Amino acid sequence: SQELEQSPQSLIVQEGKNLTINCTSSKTLYGLYWYKQKYGEGLIFLMMLQKGGEEKSHEKITAKLDEKKQQSSLHITASQPSHAGIYLCGADFGNEKLTFGTGTRLTIIP
């Protein structure tokens, strides 16, 4: 969707390194969701952000939403093979459905 840009499209990271994935919206967000998807499978919910400046963490994954509520980042600390997959950001523009970015394919190499 052109309303939501995700970068990078793919990322190859050595195990143990940190990484960041970005999601930028052309409009103000009501909410921003991060999901993870293994190839050929459904989406696994990671985190949801609603307030400007909000930051949430779960295990080694931290997600932030900027004050203007147009940009979010997902940061993984000390990456592990289990972090490999496709990360998708989904925008709630207040119209009852989610608009997704194209995803970031994350590969972790030993």
Next chain:
Amino acid sequence: DTGVSQDPRHKITKRGQNVTFRCDPISEHNRLYWYRQTLGQGPEFLTYFQNEAQLEKSRLLSDRFSAERPKGSFSTLEIQRTEQGDSAMYLCASSLEGGATGQETQYFGPGTRLLVL
């Protein structure tokens, strides 16, 4: 753990045939969504229900597509006269609208992968 389930997980069909997919949402969820995902893309919204009422349909949902949620529980998505362009992953999600903040999160099923030959 009774998450969202979808059946079948995979479907191969010939062009022109009709197919039907089923989605069972999380039991207390009143909203049910259908999305379609093609290779290398994020999911795209198709339609959603609140209880048994279909409240919105995307223009992606041509007249060959029909979705129902007759008793406000499970839903079916039917594609008539399938075309090769219908090949995709069809994802179902459910949520609880009107609950506490954060309960509106959409939880996704494993998807049905459709291949039209």
